[in-house]
Amino acid sequence: xxxxxxxxxxxxxxxxxxxxxxxxxxxxxxxxxxxxxxxxxxxxxxxxxxxxxxxxxxxxxxxxxxxxxxxxxxxxxxxxxxxxxxxxxxxxxxxxxxxxxxxxxxxxxxxxxxxxxxxxxxxxxxxxxxxxxxxxxxxxxxxxxxxxxxxxxxxxxxxxxxxxxxxxxxxxxxxxxxxxxxxxxxxxxxxxxxxxxxxxxxxxxxxxxxxxxxxxxxxxxxxxxxxxxxxxxxxxxxxxxxxxxxxxxxxxxxxxxxxxxxxxxxxxxxxxxxxxxxxxxxxxxxxxxxxxxxxxxxxxxxxx
Numbered sequence: 001x002x003x004x005x006x007x008x009x010x011x012x013x014x015x016x017x018x019x020x021x022x023x024x025x026x027x028x029x030x031x032x033x034x035x036x037x038x039x040x041x042x043x044x045x046x047x048x049x050x051x052x053x054x055x056x057x058x059x060x061x062x063x064x065x066x067x068x069x070x071x072x073x074x075x076x077x078x079x080x081x082x083x084x085x086x087x088x089x090x091x092x093x094x095x096x097x098x099x100x101x102x103x104x105x106x107x108x109x110x111x112x113x114x115x116x117x118x119x120x121x122x123x124x125x126x127x128x129x130x131x132x133x134x135x136x137x138x139x140x141x142x143x144x145x146x147x148x149x150x151x152x153x154x155x156x157x158x159x160x161x162x163x164x165x166x167x168x169x170x171x172x173x174x175x176x177x178x179x180x181x182x183x184x185x186x187x188x189x190x191x192x193x194x195x196x197x198x199x200x201x202x203x204x205x206x207x208x209x210x211x212x213x214x215x216x217x218x219x220x221x222x223x224x225x226x227x228x229x230x231x232x233x234x235x236x237x238x239x240x241x242x243x244x245x246x247x248x249x250x251x252x253x254x255x256x257x258x259x260x261x262x263x264x265x266x267x268x269x270x271x272x273x274x275x276x277x278x279x280x281x282x283x284x285x286x287x288x289x290x291x292x293x294x295x296x297x298x299x300x301x302x303x304x
Contacts, residue, residue, distance in 0.1 A: 017069040061123040077103065123282055126256060157210065159199060191199070
């Protein structure tokens with residue numbers, strides 16, 4: 001099995017396989033893979049008419065996503081196992097959807113599969129986040145109304161390849177003013193710049209809010225399936241109360257109002273992020289599962 005590095009030119013191939021399935025998880029959308037490709041090694045292979053994506057963090061063993069596409073996924077799983085066997089490593093799968101657990105067990109037996117709770121995606125109704133109606137959105141609506149009252153001159157603009165350089169400049173200023181950024185924030189900033197440099201080619205949709213010409217917030221995302229979009233990045237200044245609320249709403253109003261659901265990705269087990277995502281009242285969570293199959297177990301199931 002030959003794994004190829006993920007590049008911008010990979011988009012056509014990967015998108016073709018993703019169209020074959022009604023995905024809900026945010027992990028495998030091409031924009032997400034592209035944003036994070038410098039934080040970890042992301043490669044892919046084609047096997048039995050399926051797409052295999054492999055991810056390797058520095059100094060760690062690789063893991064795989066469940067095979068994607070209309071091909072023979074069971075045979076593809078066996079090929080993945082033979083590949084892992086050649087490296088003499090445990091066989092790890094991440095972000096497995098509930099519907100694919102049976103496929104794993106049909107090949108590898110009654111393996112231990114556990115929920116990856118910190119990676120569950122938060123999914124919301126687009127119209128609820130646009131309208132912010134009812135008591136459950138009372139605080140959010142108040143923040144938004146206060147912003148509208150204080151800054152009546154605000155404006156929303158679409159991100160284009162022409163103005164993307166302005167977003168990069170603002171994002172860099174905000175990042176450089178972050179005290180002691182984590183490795184995650186460093187990698188995210190690199191990913192934001194990489195994505196904005198080739199914004200049009202990634203087919204992302206996004207926008208920014210500015211006041212008197214000064215950018216105070218920006219966000220962008222893309223379509224996952226016919227009903228759902230995913231928001232990859234949302235950034236705002238902390239100096240303007242309501243900046244996050246206005247970009248959250250206006251991105252959906254201007255770019256994604258015709259979709260039913262919006263996936264705002266995972267909380268990574270970070271308490272502040274968890275509170276923020278729960279405060280917008282998700283309608284459901286996209287559950288993801290993981291498994292680490294010991295070498296001696298999977299090699300006994302799959303013979304080379």
